[in-house]
Amino acid sequence: MARKYDVADLSLANEGRDRILWADRDMPVLAKIREEFEKKKPLKGMTLSACLHVTSETANLVRTLKAGGADVFLCASNPLSTQDDTAAALVKHFGIPVYACRGEDKKTFYSHLNAVLDAKPNITMDDGADLVNLLHSERSEAAVRVIASMEETTTGVIRLRAMEAAGKLKFPVIAVNDADTKHLFDNRYGTGQSTLDGILRSTNKLFAGMKFVVVGYGWCGRGVAMRAKGAGARVIVTEINAVRALEATMDGFDVMPMSQAASEGDVFVTLTGNKHVLRPEHFKKMKDSAVLCNSGHFDVEIDLPGLKKLSSKLNKEVRPLVDEYIVGKKRIYVLADGRLVNLACATGHPASVMDMSFATQGLCAPYCVQMGKSLPKAVNPVPLWIEQKVSTLKLASMGIKIDTLTDEQSQYLASYNEGT
Numbered sequence: 080m081a082r083k084y085d086v087a088d089l090s091l092a093n094e095g096r097d098r099i100l101w102a103d104r105d106m107p108v109l110a111k112i113r114e115e116f117e118k119k120k121p122l123k124g125m126t127l128s129a130c131l132h133v134t135s136e137t138a139n140l141v142r143t144l145k146a147g148g149a150d151v152f153l154c155a156s157n158p159l160s161t162q163d164d165t166a167a168a169l170v171k172h173f174g175i176p177v178y179a180c181r182g183e184d185k186k187t188f189y190s191h192l193n194a195v196l197d198a199k200p201n202i203t204m205d206d207g208a209d210l211v212n213l214l215h216s217e218r219s220e221a222a223v224r225v226i227a228s229m230e231e232t233t234t235g236v237i238r239l240r241a242m243e244a245a246g247k248l249k250f251p252v253i254a255v256n257d258a259d260t261k262h263l264f265d266n267r268y269g270t271g272q273s274t275l276d277g278i279l280r281s282t283n284k285l286f287a288g289m290k291f292v293v294v295g296y297g298w299c300g301r302g303v304a305m306r307a308k309g310a311g312a313r314v315i316v317t318e319i320n321a322v323r324a325l326e327a328t329m330d331g332f333d334v335m336p337m338s339q340a341a342s343e344g345d346v347f348v349t350l351t352g353n354k355h356v357l358r359p360e361h362f363k364k365m366k367d368s369a370v371l372c373n374s375g376h377f378d379v380e381i382d383l384p385g386l387k388k389l390s391s392k393l394n395k396e397v398r399p400l401v402d403e404y405i406v407g408k409k410r411i412y413v414l415a416d417g418r419l420v421n422l423a424c425a426t427g428h429p430a431s432v433m434d435m436s437f438a439t440q441g442l443c444a445p446y447c448v449q450m451g452k453s454l455p456k457a458v459n460p461v462p463l464w465i466e467q468k469v470s471t472l473k474l475a476s477m478g479i480k481i482d483t484l485t486d487e488q489s490q491y492l493a494s495y496n497e498g499t
């Protein structure tokens with residue numbers, strides 16, 4: 080391996096440690112799993128390479144995996160989401176090699192992915208399937224050692240399912256994103272809050288009364304629409320799926336095609352997982368001062384090359400992470416170069432919700448070690464017992480108690496002959 084780590088500035092380590100420990104206060108489920116891991120060392124002898132957003136919440140996940148006995152290596156899953164102080168603290172205070180510098184170029188980004196694969200992992204973790212993709216292309220020699228992998232996000236799961244359908248997957252993958260303990264909370268409430276946070280921090284716009292266009296009504300879109308409505312915005316949803324469009328309508332939102340929404344919106348947020356959902360035909364119709372941003376995994380949802388071609392002038396960073404494009408007589412603002420607005424312009428989802436996602440990830444790691452060899456080379460679900468454990472611990476940490484079935488009720492649910 081070329082370098083033992085690559086972070087922007089080790090002198091930020093103390094600041095990073097404070098933020099990691101602050102996040103940890105809101106991650107009680109992960110802390111409990113860390114305690115168990117410390118005692119039982121279920122990952123002993125394993126090398127685990129992770130490609131995740133390098134945030135204070137992720138730091139607590141990798142600390143947990145290390146406590147379980149794994150040699151852990153971390154690189155960034157997005158060039159703009161890295162918190163340099165967190166990266167420095169992981170290296171200096173927690174002894175975890177990190178390869179991530181905020182704002183790194185594409186070449187460095189891939190050199191960092193290659194660096195964590197040089198560690199010869201048995202287990203990998205992805206947020207967007209970039210490591211798995213590399214293991215199936217340029218780094219296929221490293222794939223032979225991989226027992227299993229875990230995937231954190233919707234976009235990654237879509238890519239992995241396409242690989243599975245093409246018969247290409249060389250090892251089993253666990254779709255952590257698809258667990259209820261992940262997408263019902265992280266995608267919905269996490270993206271909902273952190274996306275608004277990113278827009279607010281970068282623009283300081285007033286939500287009350289604005290026309291706010293949510294592009295895509297998956298779990299992330301549902302969360303953003305719900306929170307924008309709560310902040311007083313008039314929310315428009317665009318969709319390509321009839322069931323979701325109906326759901327958005329009955330949730331009380333205006334649903335219309337983008338050809339119409341384009342001329343109405345003040346702020347547009349893309350969350351589709353698809354490319355070019357905002358493109359020149361839409362830019363031409365937009366109002367002066369429209370703000371465009373993306374909360375989907377990749378920076379392909381807004382057709383930026385198309386916008387560049389259309390515009391007569393680009394004023395870079397009229398505010399931090401806000402670019403101004405001149406289109407005819409109108410101004411269009413793009414946040415964070417169309418990259419994840421919640422992580423680039425804010426600090427991502429709050430720790431309390433990442434607690435559930437990363438507790439689910441954490442418990443999936445020993446499951447991969449124990450079961451990986453017997454799982455099909457396919458996209459596999461998170462076992463139900465993990466979801467039960469995570470939600471039970473989360474409720475307990477919140478001081479919330481729930482009912483249990485009586486024997487009579489259990490029998491009733493298991494029977495079929497008691498009717499009207």
Ligand code: ADE
Pocket residue numbers: 132133134135136137269422426427428429430433
């Ligand atoms: N994805 C969204 N928010 C995140 C966070 N705070 N940490 C890691 N991954 C994230």
